[in-house]
Amino acid sequence: MTAKNSSPSRRLVLAGLGATSFLAACGANERQGSGSGQSSGSTPTKGGTLTVLVSSTSTNFDPAKSQSLAITSLALVHRRLTSWKVESGKPAELVPDLATDVGSTSDGGTTWTFTLKDGLLFSDGSPIRAADVKWGLERSFAASFSGGLTYHKDLLAGAAGYTGPFEGARLASIATPDEKTLVFTLARPYGDWGWVASTPAFAPVPEGKGAEADYGLKPIASGPYVLSAVQQGVKIEMSRNEHWSAASDDVRPALPDSVVFSLGQATDVVSQRLVADSAADQTAFGAGFVSPAQLVQVANNPSAKDRLVTSESGALAFLSLNTRRGPLQNAEVRKAFQYAVDKAAFQVATAGTAALAGEVATTLITDGISGREEFDLYPTDPSGDPAKAKELLAAAGYPQGLSGLKLLVSQSNNGPAQAQAIQAALVKAGIGVDLQVTDEDAYYAAINTVNADEYDLALASWQPDFPSPNANLQPLFATSAIGNGGYNSARYSSPSVDAAIAAAQATVDTDAAAKAWVAVDKAVMADSPVVPLIYTRNSFLRGSKVTNFFIGAFPAYPNYLAVGVSS
Known part of the structure; x- marks a missing residue:
């Protein structure tokens, strides 16, 4: 159970903690390690293209199949009922996302009610309704869309044995009395349901859609970006979702005009490129952890040392x-x-x-x-x-x-x-x-x-x-x-x-x-x-034109939603 790979998803369980989490070597980034790490003095501005260098050859944008944290890749495309407010040096805070609040209960945690904000639209211009959140959740129960987080499956009343909505069966424990209201009935009281509502399956999918196995390559977005180009194993390009409204979204400043996930990048090569900080790499950051050997190289390079951000803590x-x-x-x-x-x-x-490894x-x-x-x-x-x-x-x-x-x-x-x-x-x-x-x-x-x-x-x-x-x-x-x-x-x-x-x-x-x-x-x-x-601690390296690059007290990953680029 240490990180299965270096992507910021799920519990990060695996054995051999090797390159999963480290503090900067030789005193590099000494208090950036506190999560204080705004990566540069530049004021974040809108515009430009941000590139994320990823070691995996695929990145999943199907919310039913995803284990992505609320501040990483999936959340650029899909909103959820709730989200996390992550700031430098502060614990994560549960905040509303599509919903007006983080959920309310009047019976001690068995029944939870959420109301959607006004004016929410999908990237195709259609309204986001309570029925679409219900459909997305029900869709996650289908065997062909397994692989995502399962907290809701274990908690919703009557969900045992449910196999999804595609053959007409629906979950009575997810009620939609009107287009803006969702009422969840749980099998037992559960105080953290608001946190569960921030997991990927709570992203809406237009009712009746998403039956195709490759929905993750062409999802209908509720977040600030849409997938505009997909080259399997090479890159995924995102552009702005013209139907997303910043007025309803307090956690996504959506600074770049476009975001590119460059896939299949060797982690050691990524670090070398970011240390060199040339051309397009100036507006890129590495999704993977910087290894101890590379941290020594970073520590000996004043420019690179200033561009390293390290978590205060991380996985146990x-x-x-x-x-x-x-x-x-x-x-x-x-x-x-x-x-x-x-x-x-x-x-x-x-x-x-000891300083490199974590407390x-x-x-x-x-x-x-x-x-x-x-x-x-x-x-x-x-x-x-x-x-x-x-x-x-x-x-x-x-x-x-x-x-x-x-x-x-x-x-x-x-x-x-x-x-x-x-x-x-x-x-x-x-x-x-x-x-x-x-x-x-x-x-x-x-x-x-x-x-x-x-x-x-x-x-x-x-x-x-x-x-x-x-x-x-x-x-x-x-x-x-x-x-x-x-x-x-x-x-x-x-x-x-x-x-x-x-x-x-x-x-x-x-x-x-x-x-x-x-x-x-x-x-x-x-x-x-x-x-x-x-x-354990995680260190990440960015290019010189990447702005607002920081790690909060939790999780031990950069807040993708906040990152921008300067000209």
Whole structure:
């Protein structure tokens, strides 16, 4: 579970955190790393062409199939009921997008009502109606349009077994009493429904349309841009949507006249081009993370150093302890790992130095999310305490330590080096570990399958889909997230924690919910199913004419919606 690739989408789960997140080398961009990073002193202006250099050979603009964050590529084309206000150095804030507010409930979170703003139009000039939002959501249930985020599928009442609207079946739990009103009936109270409404499937699709498999190549837009040219594997060009109104959109300044996604670009080559900053690359930025080796190059180039922006924090990297395996079924044994792991060595293995890798982690809720509380149930030096670990193992009935444990890690990026750092530290604590290095597909097959318990430990990371502790904790620690495509890699199951998660999810009041989620964080850590390692950092490079290029406190990606170019 570290980033599956460097595109800003979904939870960013994968093993081997390698090139996924780093701070600038050798003091480069020292406080840009705080997310303060307005990338230049230029005042953002309208006009010009912005180019986004992307390593993948395709970018999905079908909202039903997308896992794109609310501030990245998809949101240039599609609006949603709600969105995120992301500013430099500040936590993300839930704000209205197509809707007039972030949703209201009068029954404690089971029924949610949204009203659309006046005058909303699709790119074909037709009005955006409540029925179009309903259709887009229903369309996401069709098997041929799978792959997107699924929070709404699990929460809408009566959605179990629903297969989409194309054969006439409709969801009664999405009501449209008039052209501007949507009423959602959930299977249970859920306080974060407003955040869920910011996920891609809440983008409207004109009712009756979007049956074709390639809708993502020719979508009908609700955002400020339309896809004007698509060359598969080469580039996607966007131009202005003449029917989009800035007056109804507070999160998209839509500064460039056009945006080009240049596909299939090797990440190391992208960095070299942006460092050189010549010709068209002056108005481009890289969608992928800058690697540690390239950060050294950037640090030695004053011009490039000024054009690097680094996140304050990012995905949580952690070591999963398979709670269904042998001695690891015992929580007292698992607690020994909190002291046995050398987090400082893991930082070095990740990016060369602690400063490059990210801060040591002791909690599970991602840094930068509102309501997060810092605590440490297992205080020790970042380098660990092997003697304390041995003491705990002996007290748990293992005076000779443990041997033959299998550590699962993806060979992607520098995962093996990180696993070796974990292995070396555990040996000092009397814990023998064999590395199980796999390709990415085999890694995910082991993590996501119910009975695939052939590993004892797994190296993983996680960034939530939306900035709520809910999206941190439920996907990793709820019993329902074990197997069947879930990401509970520790196979952790606690009835009391499940009940606490359900209670926190049902809490509508923001402050009360935050306290409930902190209590879940502490309860999980008390059981020690994972060892938090570091909060990883991401660095991105831009051309000299790219303006308003910054990273907020969450997520650890540039706000694509704010970026412009200067002449």
